[in-house]
């Protein structure tokens with residue numbers, strides 16, 4: 619089967635290879651992949667900035683497809699079913715934090731950027747009927763990350779005024795859609811005015827270009843700050859987020875694209891009783907709750923662009939350059 623694997627010896631960092639189909643263990647199913655989508659972790663892997671990297675591993679955490687074979691211990695009713703995959707496994711017993719065994723498909727174990735992928739049957743979920751193959755492939759990792767960040771960790775309420783930073787991001791666009799569906803008043807930040815315009819068309823109440831140094835003043839004068847902020851940039855933007863958080867507000871962050879924060883404004887945090895909360899992907903109930911929420915509210919992932927298999931390097935480059943508005947999808951078959 620053809621697959622996209624990590625190869626850090628190449629300038630591109632990835633390559634398309636032909637590998638033989640692995641033997642199917644008794645508790646797994648084989649899926650013919652229709653579409654796969656990228657997450658920033660795939661690009662971090664390509665750049666060598668992820669833990670436990672191994673060349674030759676198939677990248678990718680998200681896919682939609684059809685079950686074509688089941689192991690001997692798996693119910694054969696799965697054969698022919700249209701599915702998506704929960705890419706996380708071994709969360710463990712504590713719903714508040716993942717175990718040491720927690721892992722995500724696509725590194726250090728094989729992922730979804732291949733003609734076939736095999737997973738344990740308990741990672742399967744039916745593809746939501748209202749989504750096509752590309753949209754369904756865009757959902758799992760970004761969807762569960764945004765869901766846990768907002769609902770579980772951020773305790774979002776319909777009365778909240780919410781800021782989702784970096785709206786162009788694959789996770790962020792879910793955050794915006796989920797918060798809007800709940801009925802919250804939602805604002806975005808972005809480096810790109812066209813992306814802000816897209817957020818307004820979706821129903822957001824405002825947007826701020828974070829490359830403008832005065833965006834925090836504009837935000838405060840337009841809406842008086844936020845009860846809840848969802849962010850994955852961190853770095854030196856954290857102090858700006860603290861400035862625009864209402865007293866007793868929450869900042870949930872699930873990434874650190876801009877690295878660690880320097881000059882942390884601790885006084886403003888303790889005086890204003892601000893809660894700074896970390897979040898990582900989600901446990902199995904977060905995933906199920908996210909899927910139900912997406913189905914009930916007929917949420918459709920925003921897809922930036924669909925590349926064909928041969929365009930994988932261009933797809934990764936687009937993510938590296940931050941040009942995307944939403945999810946980048948690779949059509950596999």
Ligand SMILES: NC(=O)c1ccc[n+]([C@@H]2O[C@H](COP(=O)([O-])OP(=O)(O)OC[C@H]3O[C@@H](n4cnc5c(N)ncnc54)[C@H](OP(=O)(O)O)[C@@H]3O)[C@@H](O)[C@H]2O)c1
Nearest residue numbers: 658784785786787788789808809850851872873875898899
């Ligand atoms: N903890 C977890 O479980 C988890 C899960 C998923 C992702 N992540 C992490 O979260 C981050 C985003 O992931 P993704 O897959 O959504 O990536 P992505 O699709 O590549 O999106 C990244 C977005 O970050 C925004 N951004 C960059 N610099 C920013 C800044 N200074 N302020 C505000 N926004 C900024 C940009 O938005 P604009 O284009 O609008 O400017 C960009 O589009 C990555 O660091 C990733 O590793 C963590």
